[in-house]
Amino acid sequence: MSPSPNRHLIGQPVAVADFATPALLVDLPVLKANVVTMAKLAARHGRALRPHAKAHKSRLIGRMQLDAGAVGICCATVREAEVMAGAGLDGILVTAPVVTPAMVARLIAAREHVARLAVVVDGEAEIDLLAERARLAKPIDVLVDVDMGQGRTGVSKAVDAVRLAAKIAATPVLRYCGVQAYYGHLQHVPALEDRRDRVAEQWRHLEGILDALGRAGLAAEIISGGGTGTHHLDLASAPFTELQPGSYLFMDAQYAAVEVAPGGSPFHRSLSVATRVVSTTQPDRVIVDAGSKALSTDAGPALIASGAPAAAVYRFMGDEHGAVVVTEGSIRPNLGDLVTLVVPHCDPTVNLYDHFHVVEDGRLVDIWPVEARGH
Amino acid sequence: MSPSPNRHLIGQPVAVADFATPALLVDLPVLKANVVTMAKLAARHGRALRPHAKAHKSRLIGRMQLDAGAVGICCATVREAEVMAGAGLDGILVTAPVVTPAMVARLIAAREHVARLAVVVDGEAEIDLLAERARLAKPIDVLVDVDMGQGRTGVSKAVDAVRLAAKIAATPVLRYCGVQAYYGHLQHVPALEDRRDRVAEQWRHLEGILDALGRAGLAAEIISGGGTGTHHLDLASAPFTELQPGSYLFMDAQYAAVEVAPGGSPFHRSLSVATRVVSTTQPDRVIVDAGSKALSTDAGPALIASGAPAAAVYRFMGDEHGAVVVTEGSIRPNLGDLVTLVVPHCDPTVNLYDHFHVVEDGRLVDIWPVEARGH
Numbered sequence: 001m002s003p004s005p006n007r008h009l010i011g012q013p014v015a016v017a018d019f020a021t022p023a024l025l026v027d028l029p030v031l032k033a034n035v036v037t038m039a040k041l042a043a044r045h046g047r048a049l050r051p052h053a054k055a056h057k058s059r060l061i062g063r064m065q066l067d068a069g070a071v072g073i074c075c076a077t078v079r080e081a082e083v084m085a086g087a088g089l090d091g092i093l094v095t096a097p098v099v100t101p102a103m104v105a106r107l108i109a110a111r112e113h114v115a116r117l118a119v120v121v122d123g124e125a126e127i128d129l130l131a132e133r134a135r136l137a138k139p140i141d142v143l144v145d146v147d148m149g150q151g152r153t154g155v156s157k158a159v160d161a162v163r164l165a166a167k168i169a170a171t172p173v174l175r176y177c178g179v180q181a182y183y184g185h186l187q188h189v190p191a192l193e194d195r196r197d198r199v200a201e202q203w204r205h206l207e208g209i210l211d212a213l214g215r216a217g218l219a220a221e222i223i224s225g226g227g228t229g230t231h232h233l234d235l236a237s238a239p240f241t242e243l244q245p246g247s248y249l250f251m252d253a254q255y256a257a258v259e260v261a262p263g264g265s266p267f268h269r270s271l272s273v274a275t276r277v278v279s280t281t282q283p284d285r286v287i288v289d290a291g292s293k294a295l296s297t298d299a300g301p302a303l304i305a306s307g308a309p310a311a312a313v314y315r316f317m318g319d320e321h322g323a324v325v326v327t328e329g330s331i332r333p334n335l336g337d338l339v340t341l342v343v344p345h346c347d348p349t350v351n352l353y354d355h356f357h358v359v360e361d362g363r364l365v366d367i368w369p370v371e372a373r374g375h
Numbered sequence: 376m377s378p379s380p381n382r383h384l385i386g387q388p389v390a391v392a393d394f395a396t397p398a399l400l401v402d403l404p405v406l407k408a409n410v411v412t413m414a415k416l417a418a419r420h421g422r423a424l425r426p427h428a429k430a431h432k433s434r435l436i437g438r439m440q441l442d443a444g445a446v447g448i449c450c451a452t453v454r455e456a457e458v459m460a461g462a463g464l465d466g467i468l469v470t471a472p473v474v475t476p477a478m479v480a481r482l483i484a485a486r487e488h489v490a491r492l493a494v495v496v497d498g499e500a501e502i503d504l505l506a507e508r509a510r511l512a513k514p515i516d517v518l519v520d521v522d523m524g525q526g527r528t529g530v531s532k533a534v535d536a537v538r539l540a541a542k543i544a545a546t547p548v549l550r551y552c553g554v555q556a557y558y559g560h561l562q563h564v565p566a567l568e569d570r571r572d573r574v575a576e577q578w579r580h581l582e583g584i585l586d587a588l589g590r591a592g593l594a595a596e597i598i599s600g601g602g603t604g605t606h607h608l609d610l611a612s613a614p615f616t617e618l619q620p621g622s623y624l625f626m627d628a629q630y631a632a633v634e635v636a637p638g639g640s641p642f643h644r645s646l647s648v649a650t651r652v653v654s655t656t657q658p659d660r661v662i663v664d665a666g667s668k669a670l671s672t673d674a675g676p677a678l679i680a681s682g683a684p685a686a687a688v689y690r691f692m693g694d695e696h697g698a699v700v701v702t703e704g705s706i707r708p709n710l711g712d713l714v715t716l717v718v719p720h721c722d723p724t725v726n727l728y729d730h731f732h733v734v735e736d737g738r739l740v741d742i743w744p745v746e747a748r749g750h
Contacts, residue, residue, distance in 0.1 A: 001376055005454075005477075005481075017475050017476060017477065018475065018476065018477035019477075020477065020478065020750075021750075022750055023750065054694060054695070076694065076695045077664075077695060079380075096653060096664070096695060096696070097653050097654055098653075099651065099652070099653050099654075099710055099711045100392050100393060100651065100711055101392060101393065102380075102392065102393035102394075102395065103395065106380070122654055122656050123654070123655065123656065123710060125710055125711075126710075147656065147657075150692075151657055151660070151698075152654070152657075152662055152692050152693070152696055152698070153653070153654040153656065153662055153696070154654075154656060155656055156656070160656075184693055276474065276475065277474070278471060278472050278473075278474050278528070279472055279474075279497055279498070279527070279528040279529075280498065281497050281498065281522065281528065281529060281530055281531070281535075282522075282526055282527075285526075287527055287528055289452075289471070292671065292673050292723050293722075293723055293726045293749075293750075294750065296667065296672065297671065297672045297673035297723075298667050298672035298691075316673075317525075317527050318527070318559055319429060319451065319722050319723055319726075320429070320451045320452060320471060321471070321527055321528070323526075323527070335474055335498060335500055335501075336474050336475055336500075347668075347694050348667050348668055348672075348694055351668045351694075351727070352726070352727075352749065352750075353749060353750060354749050354750070373749075374668075374727065374728060374729050374748075375395075375396075375397055375398065375668075375669065375727075375728060375729075
């Protein structure tokens with residue numbers, strides 16, 4: 001990846017005229033606080049933490065999470081696993097099925113760098129593919145993926161979970177470790193009590209599966225699930241041994257719109273996009289250089305964090321532009337001024353960038369590559 | 376950027392089990408045909424063509440367009456201009472204002488590689504910034520950006536266009552060349568006749584501005600506008616000397632939903648995303664590995680091009696997953712099968728990838744980098 005055009009500005013305020021935009025910013029003290037907060041919450045509730053790298057795709061951030069006590073790192077793709085394992089980040093869990101010989105081969109190759117690597121399966125064919133390529137000296141840990149009501153990957157019925165677990169357990173080069181039980185679709189249920197009711201329904205379903213596994217002599221040692229939106233409920237009551245939240249590091253507009261926890265979210269927004277005013281010819285708005293190639297478009301508009309009046313709103317205006325709409329009589333930003341935006345949805349927004357611009361007290365202190373960006 | 380994991384498969388069918396997904400595919404014969412079709416249409420109507428690189432961000436594709444007779448290449452950002460100019464692609468036009476000293480310096484540096492480089496302005500401050508840094512030996516061409524009803528960048532009033540043109544013309548290191556008149560917001564008006572009425576309204580507005588410029592001794596030599604959606608109307612009747620379409624190379628679902636030309640679009644879909652079935656546990660759908668990090672989310676769902684029954688539909692299911700929903704009784708794709716998707720919107724989808732996988736008769740024939748991807 002090309003280096004950031006802002007690398008010569010390390011040490012300077014982000015607000016300097018030369019700072020190239022649009023740029024992904026991460027506030028370092030807030031990021032660190034979020035890392036520590038989740039680690040402490042997990043420890044207090046006796047849960048392990050295996051945060052999800054899909055949110056950050058960064059070796060450095062993964063390392064921060066491990067240093068704060070995480071038992072490993074979740075990866076959504078084999079590519080993410082290669083990147084993280086290649087840097088020696090151990091305890092990798094690949095949270096989606098791997099279904100071709102070539103992808104399994106890459107997984108096995110990534111396994112060479114670490115002490116433990118796990119992957120989920122939801123069918124016998126996937127187990128066969130792994131068995132053909134794994135080797136006894138470096139067994140692959142395998143979790144059965146359980147559908148927690150999302151209708152995406154995973155098995156729903158106890159009989160299928162037991163069948164898969166038994167097959168894994170009977171395969172010498174694989175190590176049956178338990179289940180993944182992820183409810184991504186429940187992370188943004190707006191009201192906490194509704195979210196509680198819906199996750200509790202899934203816990204009951206999961207407990208039936210765990211009982212069946214136990215009765216079959218295949219008790220789950222690892223039960224991996226949960227996310228940022230359900231963390232409060234998961235920590236208190238879910239039948240998980242470990243949690244796999246990702247977005248808590250950064251937060252975003254999508255999470256700002258839901259009740260994350262009683263009394264407010266314990267995780268604060270560390271992520272933003274810096275954009276600059278590039279045109280001031282319109283009467284009721286200024287135009288900035290962040291559009292749909294700088295902010296994900298799956299979760300509504302960006303919010304204004306700084307650089308414009310409180311009542312100003314952001315609107316997408318194409319791939320490379322947005323409007324900051326200002327009410328009549330309020331102070332308009334000037335041509336060239338910096339505006340910072342709360343991103344609509346952190347994970348796919350991070351995926352648009354090659355670099356995090358790390359900020360402390362308004363100053364650029366470092367630039368971290370988004371190593372596992374893209375495909 | 377990391378090389379594509381598919382590079383060892385050049386020469387093989389894309390359908391081989393090892394082909395890593397999700398992957399951006401471009402059908403080479405169709406791409407070439409689209410390049411030629413637009414070039415011929417432009418020539419037949421006596422218009423120059425300066426296609427927009429924002430769609431492809433690829434030096435190789437830009438070179439194809441120049442070789443087919445384009446007078447230059449439009450770029451949405453200074454970064455795109457650097458990448459294209461750095462490969463000697465001449466006749467660059469930067470179609471958005473450049474508003475900081477650092478970005479102007481980068482533009483001037485890119486200018487060193489080519490014979491002609493132009494940029495648009497919509498304010499006097501931008502002209503001053505250019506004037507401070509351009510040099511007589513390599514003047515910068517400047518176009519006045521005219522707002523064609525979009526409410527984004529550009530001036531609306533003739534008096535402002537004349538004022539800016541006069542200022543440019545009075546600056547020795549700059550060369551006043553004319554205007555840009557882009558109506559991006561009209562490209563997808565569904566019915567051709569409605570689109571005709573709306574662009575005609577803008578043409579009348581533009582003609583007033585062109586008259587005023589002429590009367591002021593500042594006649595526009597270059598009048599640059601238009602896009603894929605309005606090409607038919609622009610070629611026939613717009614007061615443009617040159618067109619700047621981008622998407623015609625690739626086409627997408629968004630353009631499939633509008634009436635591009637009488638009798639259908641002369642440009643055919645060359646772009647698709649290859650995705651693989653990664654889970655088959657659900658009764659009414661299979662799950663594929665293309666989600667919102669593989670397909671832009673600003674223009675509805677992807678469409679199914681191949682690999683699933685005609686009535687199957689795609690639905691996003693997160694960052695790394697999608698569902699291919701199959702009607703009861705129809706044949707479901709198998710685990711590991713390849714499905715190809717028509718992308719919702721080509722420009723921001725291309726921007727998610729580091730490589731085009733170039734396909735001919737179902738075979739991977741080359742891999743081209745998306746050099747100007749990202750920021």
